[in-house]
Amino acid sequence: MRKTAVTADKLHLLRPALWGAKGTIKRELATGVSSLYQSSDNNLLMVVRFEQGEMVVVAVVGRNLKSCVGEIITLAKQNFCTSIRFHTKHPRHLEKGVKGLVLTLIEVHKGIFSNEYVFRLEL
Secondary structure, X not given: OEEOOOOHHHHHHHHHHHOOOHHHHHHHHHHOOOEEEEOOOOOEEEEEEEEOOEXXXXXXXXXXXXXXXXXXXXXXXXXXXXXXXXXXXXXXXXXXXXXXXXXXXXXXXXXXXXXXXXXXXXX
């Protein structure tokens, strides 16, 4: 994974993953609270922030999450993280993408139209 510039085209690609939090995430990217990362094969974009030894995956779009899991774990370890927290509205997609790794459901944020699920992966 490599840090990449936030451009209008990349924000457009991220739109499906930003549903309901677009303004917040755009502000976090603009202020440096979160950063945008791209996989080495250019098939995956991820909005990430680091919090007290934990890498927080705020949004992911693209293809082949499963093939990028190693890169994601490496990024977390390079930043001295002991866990990765994933926020998703589509838990089945996440579980399929990280198949074989042990995720723990730690929170469910109930929404009017959909729920947000928060999972943790201990490294």
